[in-house]
Amino acid sequence: MNTEQFYPLFLQSENVVIDSRKIGKNDIFFAFSGENFNAATLAEDAVHKGALAVIVEQQDYENKDKNIFYVPSTLEFLQNLAIYHRNNLQIPVIGLTGSNGKTTTKEIIHAVLSEKFNVQYTRGNLNNHIGVPLTILSIKPHHEMAVIEMGANHQKEIEFLCSISQPNLGYITNFGKAHLEGFGGFEGVIKGKSELYEYLKNNNQTILVNESDPVQVDKTMDYPTKITFGKAESDYQFELFSEEHFVGLKYNDKKALSKLTGEYNFTNLCAAASLGLHFGIGFDKISHAIEDYTPTNMRSQIVEKGDKTLVLDTYNANPSSMTASLHNFVTFKGSKTIIIGDMLELGDESKNEHLTILNLALNLGFDQIITVGKNFMAVNHSTHCFESTSELAEYLKTNKISSENILLKGSRGIALEKAIDFI
Known part of the structure; x- marks a missing residue:
C-alpha cells in the first residue's frame, strides 16, 4: 500500500484519528x-x-477485505499522506512558529x-511531527485557508515540518530562551526557528x-516578498493601548x-491584524474578531474568582516569557502574589536562569512570592x-492567599492550574 493508492480512500473519510x-x-x-x-x-x-480504514504496521493484522x-x-505513512494531500491543495497555508506566543x-x-x-487551523497544541500531519489531513474541500502552528525543541525540526505543511506565508513570533537544552543555547534557538x-x-x-x-529584521534583510508591521515605515502601523488589565491596538x-x-x-494582535488587512478584511471586522476572542487555554487568561483576579499562564514557561509576565503583573493595581513554577528544558543554563527570575521577582516587590519545582527550590x-x-495545594488548604491579584506561571510539566481550586 502506498499513498497514491490509498489517497482516493482517504478522500472519502471523515477524519484521521x-x-x-x-x-x-x-x-x-x-x-x-x-x-x-x-x-x-x-x-x-x-x-x-465504523472506521473506513485502518493502518497497521504489523503484517499479521492486515485484512484488505476489511480495509485494514x-x-x-504508521508514522511515515501518516506524514507521507499529509504531504500528498498538501500537494493537492490549492489554498494559502500560513506557517507559524516562535519561542513564545505562537498558540495565542x-x-x-x-x-x-x-x-x-x-x-x-491547528487545534490545541498539535504542532509536532504527528500533529502537523493530522492538521494538514483535516483540511477539507470547503476550507479556503489554513493556519499551521509548528513547534520545535531541536534543530531541523521546523525544516521537516515545513516540508510537510509547505507554507505560502510564514511568521515567527519571536526568538526567546525556550528549549535551550535541545537547541544548544540561544543562538541555536535563532537558527532552529529561522528554518521557517x-x-x-x-x-x-x-x-x-x-x-x-x-x-x-536581520534574518529577512533584502528579502523582497514580505509583509511588515512595527515601525513607522512598515506596511501596517498600530498603536498600543490598554484598559484595566487588557491590551489592545489602534x-x-x-x-x-x-x-x-x-x-x-x-505584537500577537498586530500580526493577526496585519494578515487580516493583507487578505482584504476591513478593520471593523478585525476589531470584532479581536474583541470577541476569549482565551481559554491557560495562556494570558484572566479569571475572576470571588474577590480575586487570577492570571493563568500555566501552559508554558521559559525565561523570556516569565520575565514578560512578571513585568506585566507588577502593573496590576492592588496587592499581588505570584506563584511561579519551574521552567523546563533549559539544560546547563537552568540554575542561572531560575536564579535570575527569582531575583527579578524579589526586586519587583510582590507582596508574596511562591515557587514550585525542584529547580526553583535549589535557588x-x-x-x-x-x-x-x-x-x-496542601499548603493552600490551611494558608489562604490574601492578595487581590494572583499570577500562576510555569511550565506544562508543573501543572500549576491544579492549585486553583485551593486558592
Whole structure:
C-alpha cells in the first residue's frame, strides 16, 4: 500500500484519528503502537466502530477485505499522506512558529481570518511531527485557508515540518530562551526557528515580519516578498493601548481591545491584524474578531474568582516569557502574589536562569512570592518554596492567599492550574 493508492480512500473519510477511543463512522484509524502496547490488536474493533480504514504496521493484522492495511511505519505513512494531500491543495497555508506566543497568535489569526474565510487551523497544541500531519489531513474541500502552528525543541525540526505543511506565508513570533537544552543555547534557538525563513525564501514565499524585532529584521534583510508591521515605515502601523488589565491596538484612530493581558500580546494582535488587512478584511471586522476572542487555554487568561483576579499562564514557561509576565503583573493595581513554577528544558543554563527570575521577582516587590519545582527550590532560600504542585495545594488548604491579584506561571510539566481550586 502506498499513498497514491490509498489517497482516493482517504478522500472519502471523515477524519484521521490516532486515538482508538475517538473513532467515528468513516474515520481512518492509524494504529500507533507504543513500547508496551500493540495498537494493531485494535484494528478489527476499529472497523466494527465504523472506521473506513485502518493502518497497521504489523503484517499479521492486515485484512484488505476489511480495509485494514499494512505499512512498514504508521508514522511515515501518516506524514507521507499529509504531504500528498498538501500537494493537492490549492489554498494559502500560513506557517507559524516562535519561542513564545505562537498558540495565542495562531488563535487570534484564525479568529481574524475567519471573518472572511473558512479557515482550518491547528487545534490545541498539535504542532509536532504527528500533529502537523493530522492538521494538514483535516483540511477539507470547503476550507479556503489554513493556519499551521509548528513547534520545535531541536534543530531541523521546523525544516521537516515545513516540508510537510509547505507554507505560502510564514511568521515567527519571536526568538526567546525556550528549549535551550535541545537547541544548544540561544543562538541555536535563532537558527532552529529561522528554518521557517529558509523554507520561505527557498520557495519564493511571503514572510510576515515584526520590524520592531531586530532579529526578524536581520534574518529577512533584502528579502523582497514580505509583509511588515512595527515601525513607522512598515506596511501596517498600530498603536498600543490598554484598559484595566487588557491590551489592545489602534489602527487609523480605530480601536480593538482584546481580552488578553500583557503588552507582550500586542505584537500577537498586530500580526493577526496585519494578515487580516493583507487578505482584504476591513478593520471593523478585525476589531470584532479581536474583541470577541476569549482565551481559554491557560495562556494570558484572566479569571475572576470571588474577590480575586487570577492570571493563568500555566501552559508554558521559559525565561523570556516569565520575565514578560512578571513585568506585566507588577502593573496590576492592588496587592499581588505570584506563584511561579519551574521552567523546563533549559539544560546547563537552568540554575542561572531560575536564579535570575527569582531575583527579578524579589526586586519587583510582590507582596508574596511562591515557587514550585525542584529547580526553583535549589535557588530559593528566601520565600515560600514547594517541590510540587500537590505540596502547594496542601499548603493552600490551611494558608489562604490574601492578595487581590494572583499570577500562576510555569511550565506544562508543573501543572500549576491544579492549585486553583485551593486558592
